[in-house]
Amino acid sequence: MIDLTAPLPESAEPIALPTYDRTKLKPAIVHFGVGGFHRAHQAMYLDRLLRDGKTDWAICGVGALPHDAKMRDVMKAQDCLYTLVERPPHGTENVIVIGSIIDYLFAPDDPDAVIEKMADEQTKIVSLTITEGGYNIDAVTGEFDAENPDLVAETSSDDPPKSVYGLVVEALRRRRERGIEPFTVMSCDNIQGNGHVAQGTFTAYAKMRDPELAQWITDNVAFPNSMVDRITPATTGDDIAAIEKDHGVKDGWPVVCEDFDQWVLQDLFPLGRPPYEEAGVQVVDDVLPYELMKLRLLNAGHQALGYFGYLSGYRLVHEAAQDEKLARYVRAYMDNEGTPTLQPVPGVDLDEYKDSLLERFANPHVRDQVQRLCLEASDRIPKFVLPVVRDQLAAGREVRLAAAIVASLARYCEAIDEDGQPIEINDRIADTLKEYAAKQVGSDADELAFLTNHQLFGKLIEDQRFTEPYLEVLRSLHRDGAKATIARLVG
DSSP states (O other): OEETTSOOOSOBTTBBOOOSOGGGOEEEEEEEOOSHHHHHTHHHHHHHHHHTTOOOEEEEEEEOSGGGHHHHHHHHHTTTOEEEEEEOSSSOOEEEEEOOEEEEEETTTOHHHHHHHHHSTTOOEEEEOOOGGGGOBOTTTOOBOTTOHHHHHHHTOSSOOOSHHHHHHHHHHHHHHHTOOOOEEEEOSSSTTHHHHHHHHHHHHHHHHOHHHHHHHHHHOOOOOEEEEOOOOOOOHHHHHHHHHHHOEEOSSOEEEESOOEEEEEOOOTTOOOOGGGGTOEEESOOHHHHHHIIIIIIHHHHHHHHHHHHTTOOBHHHHHTOHHHHHHHHHHIIIIIGGGOOOOTTOOHHHHHHHHHHHHTOTTTOOBHHHHTTTHHHHIIIIIHHHHHHHHHTTOOOHHHHHHHHHHHHHTTOBOTTSOBOOOOSTTHHHHHHHHHTTSSTTOOTTGGGGOHHHHTTGGGOHHHHHHHHHHHHHHHHHOHHHHHHHHTO
């Protein structure tokens, strides 16, 4: 038995333990958002380089939110070690103990310690996986919400900052004051142009505090774009028990994921970076074609699968993806509406890519939850699906299948499934979504009520090319249910 709260043995085949001396590593990367995805992705790539002796950089993780206290406790108990279990569709699991994170700071405990860690000259990169909703962006305008009451209060106070924005901007201010070159800010979130978005939002926050500092950030701080991809479901108690039983590893918070991984990264790092390309990262000049491909096929494909899948009675993603008609619908969306909005993607056969997506969705060993695909729809639909709708409409092409995704969300947000059971809506504006969805049912129903939420949908309600297929699907969902609606959509 390997207990990650105790010293590691010298070897434990076939489990891959760290082969490098962690005491000699430099925490040159500070990362906000040490969840499952970061630990299955960026930390994993760095671990690959460390095993090959190609870097001595390591990660200091940071938790900025109160619920990150659990991660703090696990990381402290396990010396920041954790188990990564890669689950292929066929064959044996690959089990790796990752050692590339060597420190963890919990900002609510000591915000100044987090700021000083970033202000230290040793820090070269500050990276982010703070989710699509972490960027404080208006879904319709795409602009930073400078009226957010929490941020207004924070920038008006002399108290230590609590937000990621406040912590990072204060660290940059101290570096400027001390004559230290600024670190690179590397966003790894599922947002088109995530580097540009991060630059705009962090600069806008700085402007609320000090316009001169904001201009210095604009002129001096690098914000590379990136595209990241690896299906990583939330770790369950069953996962923890299975890893201990099947592999003999006792781990308070392991990570399970598929065996596929991809990272496309713009090469924009004035203070240097690890040789990521030697670990399988695609380092490119322009990330946008890859980014659009992933957001509008994989991420939007998950939205197409999620709400219809849940309403059809599926609770595991692979079960939904193995439904022949539902899989045909997702592929039809990708082919007919998602793909026409893409740019040419160097080195990628899009048909093969779409085939691989459906195979990945159907992987029974990952055991991803359908409800995870339905999380935070108010952040995901505007970023993954609505850009496809708008591009298709602008080009005079159909949006029937994308409109169906939005209609399935509207039906899902009624919060009652087809068996009369409650649906838990997990979203930062869950109450608002349910309020709008409730107006589309009943004796005085307004069938377009969900689209009147202009914060999400802008003026789409005014375009018949969208509302007609939307209403057709919503009516079918109410009248006939999800499975019959899907069958009608795929002919």
